[in-house]
Amino acid sequence: MVPVLQPLGRTFLAFLAVTGRLTLFAARGLSHCARPPFYGRSILRQMIDIGYYSLPVVGLTAIFTGMVLALQSYTGFARFSAESAIPNVVVVSITRELGPVLAGLMVAGRIGAAMAAEIGTMRVTEQIDALVTLATNPFKYLVAPRLIAGVLTLPVLVLVADIIGIFGGYLVSIYKLGFNPSTYLKNTLEFLTFEDVFSGLVKAAVFGFIITLMGCYHGYHSKGGAQGVGQATTNAVVSASILLLSFNYIITELFFAR
Amino acid sequence: MSTAEPMAPDAPPKIRIRGLKKAFGSNVVLDGVDLDIAAGESLVVIGGSGTGKSVLLKCILGLLTPDAGSIQVDGEETVGLSEREMDRVRRKFGMLFQSAALFDSLPVWENVAFGLIQGKRAKRDEARKIAARRLTDVGLEPRVGELYPAELSGGMRKRVGLARAIATDPEIIFFDEPTTGLDPIMGHIIDNLIAKLTSKLGATGLSITHDMASARRISTRMAMLYKGRIVWDGPTAEIDRSGNPYVEQFINGSAEGPIDIPLQDHFA
Numbered sequence: 001m002v003p004v005l006q007p008l009g010r011t012f013l014a015f016l017a018v019t020g021r022l023t024l025f026a027a028r029g030l031s032h033c034a035r036p037p038f039y040g041r042s043i044l045r046q047m048i049d050i051g052y053y054s055l056p057v058v059g060l061t062a063i064f065t066g067m068v069l070a071l072q073s074y075t076g077f078a079r080f081s082a083e084s085a086i087p088n089v090v091v092v093s094i095t096r097e098l099g100p101v102l103a104g105l106m107v108a109g110r111i112g113a114a115m116a117a118e119i120g121t122m123r124v125t126e127q128i129d130a131l132v133t134l135a136t137n138p139f140k141y142l143v144a145p146r147l148i149a150g151v152l153t154l155p156v157l158v159l160v161a162d163i164i165g166i167f168g169g170y171l172v173s174i175y176k177l178g179f180n181p182s183t184y185l186k187n188t189l190e191f192l193t194f195e196d197v198f199s200g201l202v203k204a205a206v207f208g209f210i211i212t213l214m215g216c217y218h219g220y221h222s223k224g225g226a227q228g229v230g231q232a233t234t235n236a237v238v239s240a241s242i243l244l245l246s247f248n249y250i251i252t253e254l255f256f257a258r
Numbered sequence: 259m260s261t262a263e264p265m266a267p268d269a270p271p272k273i274r275i276r277g278l279k280k281a282f283g284s285n286v287v288l289d290g291v292d293l294d295i296a297a298g299e300s301l302v303v304i305g306g307s308g309t310g311k312s313v314l315l316k317c318i319l320g321l322l323t324p325d326a327g328s329i330q331v332d333g334e335e336t337v338g339l340s341e342r343e344m345d346r347v348r349r350k351f352g353m354l355f356q357s358a359a360l361f362d363s364l365p366v367w368e369n370v371a372f373g374l375i376q377g378k379r380a381k382r383d384e385a386r387k388i389a390a391r392r393l394t395d396v397g398l399e400p401r402v403g404e405l406y407p408a409e410l411s412g413g414m415r416k417r418v419g420l421a422r423a424i425a426t427d428p429e430i431i432f433f434d435e436p437t438t439g440l441d442p443i444m445g446h447i448i449d450n451l452i453a454k455l456t457s458k459l460g461a462t463g464l465s466i467t468h469d470m471a472s473a474r475r476i477s478t479r480m481a482m483l484y485k486g487r488i489v490w491d492g493p494t495a496e497i498d499r500s501g502n503p504y505v506e507q508f509i510n511g512s513a514e515g516p517i518d519i520p521l522q523d524h525f526a
Contacts, residue, residue: 118363126359129321133353133432134422135345135377 025217032137032144039145046149050111050208051157057110058103062161065098066090066168074177086179087187090169095196096256099162101248104207107154108240112215115146116236119219120229128220143220146212154208155201162200199255206251207244214240270333272297272430272462273318278327279486280313287313289486290327295430300456300463302477302494304470304508306517309483311466315432318464319351320344331430349377352428352461354452356435358419360407366393366418367403373426392421396451413444420448424455431456433465437472449475470509482508484517 073089119142122128131138166188173179214236222232271294278291287310295301305311316322318329320336329336336347352373360369368375370392371385380388390400396417407415416436423431436452437445453476456463467473473480474494481491482505490502497509507515 122361125357126355127361129316129319130353130355130359130361132321133319133348133351134373135348136372137341137345141376 021221022213022217025220026213028139029143029147029213029216032139033148035140037140039141042141042145043149046146047153049114050107050149050212051153054103054107054110054157055160057106058157058161059164061102061106062094062099062165063168063171065102066094066165066170067172069093069098069165070169070172070177074173083177084187086169086173086177087184088191090173091166091188091191092196094165094169095162095192095200096252097200097248099165100158100200100203100207101245103158103161104154104204104211104244104248105241107157107207108211108214108244109237111150112211112236112240113233115212115215116219116222116232117229119216120222120232123220123222124225124229138220143216146216147209150208150212151205152208154204154211158200158204159197162197195255199251202255203248203251206247210243210247211240214243269297271295271330272332273464274328274330274333275318276328278314278317278329279325280310280317280322281325287486288317288324288327291483291486291488293481293488293491295462295464297462298460300453300465300476300478302465302467302473302480303483304467304473304480305483306468306508310486311468311483312434314483315434315464315466319353319432320348349426350429352423352426352431354416354419354423354431354433354436356438358407358415360410360415360418360422362407364406365403366405366407366410369407369418370403370421370425372422378426388425389421392425393418395424395455396421397447412439413441413448416440416444416448417451420451420455424459424461427459428461430462430464431459433463433467433476435467435469436465436476437467437469442471445469445472446475452476470511 069090070086073086074083077083077085077089119128122131122142128138128142131141170181170184170188173184174181218232218236218239219229222228273293273295275291275293278288279286280288291310291314293301293303303311303314313322317324318331318336320339324337327337331347331350334347336344339347360366361372364372367386367389370389371380371382374380374385374388375382386403390403393400393403398414398417398421402410402414402418407418410418423433433452436448440448449472452463452465456476463476465473465476474497477494479491479493480497481488482502483489484504489504490500492500497505500506503516507517
């Protein structure tokens with residue numbers, strides 16, 4: 001019995017330790033977000049990195065998702081002669097789920113990895129120690145601007161992804177499936193509710209926090225040279241993706257489960 | 259060099275360390291270090307790899323928290339200070355890292371001016387002018403300020419690191435293995451710069467190194483760290499007649515002697 005229980009207990013304790021460390025890290029990062037001085041220049045640079053430079057990737061993901069959504073729904077719904085529900089399906093799926101989740105996953109891969117690698121390299125080359133000796137708090141200078149930029153930028157990015165995704169569905173419905181453009185648009189606007197879009201944007205803000213937090217956390221605690229930085233990068237992307245998907249469920253439950 | 263002014267015997271030390279202990283798990287690195295560093299002197303701590311020189315430096319800088327003991331800077335106890343209070347003490351410090359540790363996302367001039375802009379809230383234009391002056395001080399042309407650290411050679415990085423360490427006119431400057439990774443000539447040049455600039459600023463210097471040639475050039479006093487304790491300290495002029503078997507073995511670099519080198523230390 002002991003050989004089974006021992007590793008189990010050890011794993012569980014390690015899990016608790018990581019959870020505690022992560023919570024403390026997040027609390028410390030947040031407290032520095034609220035207190036001056038603010039590094040406006042760094043926040044702006046991160047926002048451009050997260051938002052502007054992710055546009056092509058997120059846009060392409062969104063347009064193909066919208067297109068395939070329309071196509072799949074059509075082939076499925078045609079069996080029940082329910083093709084007219086396609087604009088509804090596209091709008092609800094994109095704004096509530098696929099916009100925020102797919103944009104979040106793409107940004108996790110792009111930004112979470114880059115942040116972990118950058119901060120991790122700064123750690124192993126003593127640049128973080130150098131910051132401290134120059135009387136600059138690394139949480140204030142490195143972590144807080146990234147958290148703020150993530151929370152502010154992801155909703156904007158997701159809003160753009162929503163529009164592009166719905167447009168993708170429109171393209172396929174009109175040019176491939178032969179829908180009437182004005183009816184399709186009318187139905188789309190009719191089904192578009194504030195709550196759907198809003199819940200998606202709240203998700204986006206939470207995802208922005210999770211992605212940047214994971215990037216910073218794993219980078220900050222990386223050790224042991226190039227291999228350690230590689231490990232940190234992997235951990236940042238994997239943990240951000242898993243947390244993102246689980247928080248996606250929790251937020252959906254909070255918004256829509258009555 | 260020996261340009262430090264002799265101080266009154268009862269002057270309080272700039273840094274006073276008593277009973278400093280630090281262990282990582284079961285590996286005891288510092289085992290009760292006692293050390294005084296007088297204002298204006300340049301102390302070099304020598305010792306082999308893995309004897310705790312870097313840990314000693316990191317404890318003084320507040321990058322590591324000691325397990326026990328006391329560190330006083332200008333008579334103020336720094337062990338147990340809050341981060342914010344420690345930042346205030348750190349404004350007295352300048353530090354040259356072993357691999358320079360330049361911020362590679364910033365151009366050279368912003369690296370040099372970092373402590374002025376972030377720590378002392380200087381205007382960017384003003385800080386930029388000071389940075390250009392500091393670059394000249396370390397023998398670099400001001401146009402180097404526009405380059406990024408990745409574009410510099412090892413010797414140039416070290417110079418930029420030195421310029422950054424002195425940019426805020428610190429009272430105490432720390433040097434971590436200043437000649438490591440440089441060819442002997444460049445090492446000599448950096449040593450001369452260190453000696454010249456510390457005495458010009460009137461700063462107190464604390465260096466750690468295992469390069470004896472470098473230690474002789476930049477120190478006014480030396481201390482030897484072995485197995486987590488200071489086993490000898492005295493003026494640089496007396497290092498060759500210390501009568502201490504550890505020091506003698508170290509400066510001669512002989513494999514035979516009282517210093518025991520367990521295998522694990524090679525991997526520490």
